[in-house]
């Protein structure tokens with residue numbers, strides 16, 4: 501592995517109340533969330549933040565190999581959007597997938613073990629950071645090919661429509677993906693078939709090191725990309741979990757309701773008729789990642805001041821302020837939640853450390869090998885039978 505590690509791992513956020521964070525406010529006007537739900541969302545964001553800090557530390561200690569993309573800064577996107585789904589609504593995403601998996605309910609132990617390459621990992625340690633998968637929680641993978649998950653999202657939605665279920669798919673991708681062919685093909689099919697899918701752009705402004713304005717035509721008007729396919733478009737503030745939640749709740753409900761009657765009638769809908777709700781939606785969520793593209797990113801493409809300014813709007817601090825200002829939780833309670841999140845992340849590392857390595861035989865399971873393919877005459881080469889490795 502040739503990656504250089506330039507990310508600081510010792511700097512830790514403290515989650516403070518409003519006195520320390522004047523700028524951090526959340527828009528609560530449209531939110532009708534119960535106090536329990538708000539606290540649940542805070543705990544979920546804290547869980548991701550503390551998990552990711554431990555992930556960075558473990559990476560620096562070389563417990564984790566390969567590429568590793570950290571979700572810090574984007575917690576409100578996963579928590580707000582997934583918080584608005586039914587537990588069996590499928591989700592699928594890109595390689596920046598830790599936050600999505602945790603928000604969907606994956607046990608952090610299995611997530612950490614996956615990155616440590618251990619058999620107890622969510623994909624038996626074979627996928628690593630970029631390929632979390634959790635069928636039980638309807639998390640259909642992190643996918644490393646930029647935009648590759650867009651057709652998968654459309655496919656999952658097609659299956660829902662075909663089986664006349666009332667689920668909605670959330671398909672996540674970064675701003676780099678909007679320039680991929682797969683994105684456009686998926687948009688086209690989703691639109692003409694009125695598929696129940698929300699395409700979620702986690703718009704953190706940067707691809708690896710390229711600002712969206714340098715790499716994407718019409719970057720300031722992404723609505724055009726939805727309009728080109730006759731698709732509904734919506735936006736929300738990805739640093740404000742309540743805005744994310746309420747916007748997603750509205751659009752998920754629209755998608756769910758739009759798809760059902762057409763199944764009943766068994767017809768392809770004339771979804772472009774005026775006022776008609778349409779199934780698929782393109783959701784532009786404006787967010788920010790505080791860390792580099794991956795653990796090996798020296799971040800020379802953006803100013804420190806820019807990152808610091810965004811950190812003033814930290815999504816976790818904003819919700820903390822809201823809870824304290826509205827007497828929903830005290831600072832002491834918040835400290836306790838945070839302590840629990842830290843302990844859980846630490847326990848995940850311990851579990852991953854102590855888990856057994858993947859047995860060598862596992863290298864030959866869960867893969868597709870065609871024994872009648874190029875090896876027809878001589879049978880499988882020894883390597884593929886595992887003999888070279890005995």
Ligand SMILES: Cc1ncc(C[n+]2csc(CCOP(=O)(O)OP(=O)(O)O)c2C)c(N)n1
Nearest residue numbers: 596644645646674675676677704706707708
């Ligand atoms: C088809 C393809 N091309 C190039 C790459 C290399 N690559 C990995 S991540 C990335 C940038 C993607 O950025 P974005 O979609 O904005 O996601 P973010 O990392 O910001 O979440 C690139 C070009 C790839 N994985 N797949």
